[in-house]
Amino acid sequence: MNVINKIDLRIDTDGNPLLEGGYAPIDQEVDAADLSAIGDIPDDIDGAYVRNGPNIQRQPRGRYHIFDGDGMLHSARFKDGKVDYRNRWIRTEGLAMEQEAGQSIWPGLMDMPDRSLPKAWGSHHWLKDVSNTDIVPFNGRLLTMFYQCGVPYLLDAETLDTEGPIDADGLKIRQVSAHSRTDLHSGDFIFFDYDVEPPYMTYGVLAKDGSLKHFTDIELPGARLPHDMAITDRYSILMDLPMFWDPHLIQRDIHKVTFYPDLPSRFGIIPRTGTNADIVWFEAEPCYIYHVINAWEDGDEVILDVCRMRTPEPPAERLAGSIYASLIAWGALDAQYYRYRFNMKTGATKEGAVDDQFVEFPTINQYFQGKKNRRSYHAYIPQGEPLRMGGIIGFDTDTGQRDEYIYANQVYASEPVFAPKVGATSEEDGYVMTFAEDMDNDGQSELHLFDPVNIAAGPFTRIPIPQRMPMGFHACWMPGSLMA
Ligand SMILES: [Fe+2]
Numbered sequence: 001m002n003v004i005n006k007i008d009l010r011i012d013t014d015g016n017p018l019l020e021g022g023y024a025p026i027d028q029e030v031d032a033a034d035l036s037a038i039g040d041i042p043d044d045i046d047g048a049y050v051r052n053g054p055n056i057q058r059q060p061r062g063r064y065h066i067f068d069g070d071g072m073l074h075s076a077r078f079k080d081g082k083v084d085y086r087n088r089w090i091r092t093e094g095l096a097m098e099q100e101a102g103q104s105i106w107p108g109l110m111d112m113p114d115r116s117l118p119k120a121w122g123s124h125h126w127l128k129d130v131s132n133t134d135i136v137p138f139n140g141r142l143l144t145m146f147y148q149c150g151v152p153y154l155l156d157a158e159t160l161d162t163e164g165p166i167d168a169d170g171l172k173i174r175q176v177s178a179h180s181r182t183d184l185h186s187g188d189f190i191f192f193d194y195d196v197e198p199p200y201m202t203y204g205v206l207a208k209d210g211s212l213k214h215f216t217d218i219e220l221p222g223a224r225l226p227h228d229m230a231i232t233d234r235y236s237i238l239m240d241l242p243m244f245w246d247p248h249l250i251q252r253d254i255h256k257v258t259f260y261p262d263l264p265s266r267f268g269i270i271p272r273t274g275t276n277a278d279i280v281w282f283e284a285e286p287c288y289i290y291h292v293i294n295a296w297e298d299g300d301e302v303i304l305d306v307c308r309m310r311t312p313e314p315p316a317e318r319l320a321g322s323i324y325a326s327l328i329a330w331g332a333l334d335a336q337y338y339r340y341r342f343n344m345k346t347g348a349t350k351e352g353a354v355d356d357q358f359v360e361f362p363t364i365n366q367y368f369q370g371k372k373n374r375r376s377y378h379a380y381i382p383q384g385e386p387l388r389m390g391g392i393i394g395f396d397t398d399t400g401q402r403d404e405y406i407y408a409n410q411v412y413a414s415e416p417v418f419a420p421k422v423g424a425t426s427e428e429d430g431y432v433m434t435f436a437e438d439m440d441n442d443g444q445s446e447l448h449l450f451d452p453v454n455i456a457a458g459p460f461t462r463i464p465i466p467q468r469m470p471m472g473f474h475a476c477w478m479p480g481s482l483m484a
Pocket residue numbers: 133178179227290291474
């Protein structure tokens with residue numbers, strides 16, 4: 001293992017659980033070639049499993065939330081039956097400014113905005129854009145995004161070197177949400193953002209060469225906080241969900257996320273390069289949704305599969321207590337697999353739960369995004385813990401079968417990915433994998449490989465990672481054939 005960069009990481013956690021244990025940041029960037037494995041390393045995949053996540057570099061200004069942590073990528077690069085590991089921070093503009101200053105500049109998500117600062121990002125323009133949330137392939141590179149809207153960063157898919165932010169001003173776009181979508185078939189990057197000032201949402205498409213193909217404003221009844229979107233072959237699905245910042249308190253710069261159970265959920269289906277006038281809005285039961293599983297067209301219907309929160313806003317008793325109670329309560333996700341059917345002819349919505357297990361961070365074979373998929377893979381979320389992924393759960397929606405592997409120990413797994421074999425001939429022709437940090441074993445981290453149709457059998461190969469990998473957010477499979 002070669003240490004490429006080591007920083008002087010000194011953090012007083014002040015008892016903040018999201019800076020300790022499985023969440024604690026690491027202090028170095030390393031390269032490690034040709035990792036040893038317990039089991040066989042497949043020689044029929046070519047690409048990288050790359051995971052984004054927070055890894056703060058210096059003492060936070062206020063009450064640290066994991067969405068505030070400087071983005072760091074961890075990559076397992078598979079080629080010719082060998083695996084190389086490396087990790088790198090995302091060199092964001094905000095990180096460079098803080099390195100120059102020698103201290104944190106911006107308050108975090110749990111703090112009051114500091115309007116005296118010369119520059120900030122996010123949908124209310126007060127956060128540091130750490131680009132730590134999602135990651136997708138785009139234009140031969142990796143593209144990273146930020147929880148509360150930021151400017152996406154492009155990174156080299158082999159070296160993880162940061163090329164820099166996309167030129168949003170030059171493209172005349174605003175920001176991009178935590179989740180926007182790359183269509184691997186066309187190469188299009190389909191994106192939206194939201195803001196507290198009108199237009200409350202924008203929507204657009206970047207062509208695979210990075211040029212702007214389409215951009216338009218979307219009308220909403222007020223400022224909203226949608227986290228994700230979906231695509232089908234012809235449409236995009238945008239969300240107007242009844243959980244957003246209290247519009248009265250926001251006037252006083254207080255950002256109180258509030259669920260409004262008397263308002264419907266609304267789903268806007270827009271042709272990929274359509275305008276606001278082309279949107280067909282469907283109403284559904286009030287809810288909140290962090291993550292989309294997939295969507296596709298089926299005759300007159302558009303089907304949308306999601307992880308839908310059972311309790312969008314934590315109950316008051318879980319918000320009270322220590323200064324970190326609300327931070328932990330909001331991180332406890334109780335989402336379940338849920339399906340919507342929107343009839344484009346009649347305007348009718350059908351909706352209902354598919355399964356009752358607690359699952360989040362869904363993934364599918366990305367070549368099936370926008371098309372009918374049969375299988376999806378999710379992180380199991382143990383209840384009462386903030387964002388710990390405690391297992392892998394596969395669903396077969398053709399048979400209704402659930403296939404699960406739950407870690408026995410205090411393991412922090414990752415968003416799983418599906419890695420298709422080179423020349424794959426079916427949806428499940430490949431492997432499912434996750435990184436797993438075992439806090440009952442000094443944080444020993446491993447890469448675990450699963451059979452996509454027999455997750456319950458457990459990992460058939462375990463590949464020790466030569467350093468601890470803290471808890472992370474979203475991940476992707478970057479096919480070698482797409483690397484620039
Ligand atoms: Fe997310």
